[in-house]
Amino acid sequence: MSSHQIQFQPGMSIPEFLSRFGAEAQCSHALTLARWPDGFRCPRCAVAEHYVVGHGARKLFQCQACRHQTSLTAGTLMEHTKLPLTTWFLAIYLISQAKTGLSALALKRQLGVSYPTAWLLHQRINSAMAQQDGSHPLGGVVQLDDAYLGGERSGGKPGRGSENKVPFVAAVSVDAKGYPKFLKLSLVSAFSNQAIANWAKASLVPGSLVVSDGLACFAAVVDAGCVHHPKVVGGLKPRDLPDFMWVNTMLGNLKTTLAGAFHALSYRKYGGHYLAAFAYRFNRRFDLRGLLANLIVDVARTKAITKRDIRNQAEAGFKSRTRKQWKRWAGDQTKALSLGRTPRELVTLPAGAAWRAPVGQWLANAVVPCSSRSK
Template sequence: MARNPIQFQPGLSLPAFLEQYGTEEQCRAALFQHRWPKGFVCPECGNTTGCQLARGLYQCHHCHHQTSLTAGTIFHATHLPLATWFLAIYLLTQRKNGLSALQLSRELGVSYNTAWKLKHKLLQVMHERNQGERLAGRIEIDDAYLGGERPGKRGRGAEHKVPFVAAVQTDDDGYPQRVQLRRVSGFTLAEVRRYAHAAIAPGSQVVSDGLGCFRAFESPDYTHERLITGGGRASAQIPAFNWVNTVLGNVKNAITGSYHAIRGQHVPRYLAEFEYRFNRRYDLKAMIPRLLTGAARTPPMPYRLLKLAEPYT
């Protein structure tokens, strides 16, 4: 049987990674290139000339503003070596499933709290990079919930469960190209309309089940194929929903297999991690520099903000 070339691509080996990013000097040079690819740019006035001071700061020749290499990025005010951050980026991008903060702390040799903050800052980068992307073409879409069973109400809308929309863009041969996993406030017509406007390109062909909120796609902007499935295991085997059901199964297995528990306010970042890796799976080696570029362009995310609930995006 022929092997899937995407699934069996080599990626970047650990020795190759260490050869490229194994020292602090290499990491600083790489971050400089990703933050200022055409040379230093003053974050205060935009001037493109400056000098490096003895303390590792950069000073603008025009306004004399001083900045560090990490200031204003996701690495802002970090006390960790950049080599530790880069190794975390390697570990989070070069594997199929997620990596818990506990396991990350063991592999990096840092405390659990440090590993949790580092991991969630990098997931925030993935989350923000995903937001500007839209699906187009043929799209399978379904409703889903994330979260374990709790005493009381069960099923749709059960307490402690987080609702999210799962959408898969397929090519002309029916194979999955890109996914979207976006938390919503609930499965209402108004909320799905808001999601559609932000995430699905006009002209797309949307295939959904009979859930009433998906009537949001019955507009001149979309072609909507609405299939009444009836629910249960049989509905999950309908060919029209093959890939969205497969993705949902993989998402839940990846999350429940990697994390002991996740809090509702952090669900968007966990979903973003799966979405980010899936949509960039065609070139594992390139995922590291792409995430570095995103990290250099993502504003600081202090711990107090990491703990807050994410907006419904």
């Protein structure tokens, strides 16, 4: 039996990676080519003529025209990093070649760094993936479906609209033969007409043919100039729905990835980054060797993002919870404390909320230092 060409492509082995990027000088040269493929350009005045000041890790490029100095990592995701470039490149390699995803904890063990360092590396590289794919809309025939991140919890509303789940849109563009081309996974605030219309305007090319199930809000894709072809699926099984074969396959693969690699993921906070990373790898599945090169270039050309920026973006989604969601969150934390566990999430409640005082008082009374709790 012949092997599948995509599944069994060689990719880049660890020995080959180390031979190409195992030294700091090799990584520095590769990063220079990724940032300035046509030669150095001053980020302030775009003049090419420059001096090289210093050497090694302290090497600076000084523009001859405006005298502006910049380093190799300034303005990139590696800005102000204290890690060697070899560690960055190894992290990029491990994340790009892991088909089923790689958690920050696994990255910590592979790199030999602390967990906070591995987590920040992971989030920054994922943000480069998200920004790169987020700027490319889907076109042609697009299979569309609704999905949720999150599992069952006691109480609350089941199914669609549950406060325990995070909604996202799965869309796959297919070619003339019906094979998948590109995938896009995007968090949405809700499955409403306005949310889907906004998503379609940012994610679909006008004139695309969108095939979806009978969910009413998907009709809003026409606001983005697309043609909508709904199909009521009723109680049919996925295998009986050829028009949705690839979007269902992608959702199944995503479920396997999240369940196998990530065991303590806050979907509402960071789900968007992990969805984007999955889609990024899928969209470049035909060339695993090129996937590494693409990600190095994307990391080099993505603007710097700090840990505070990442946290603020996550908290923006976290603080958008409804009153019922906050009550459930507070109840979960109370239960955790009663069992002697540390609460998973402790944040400042949104200002101006009528229910801020009682929950804030609960925080002040319930959260005590771990050392003062009985073991």
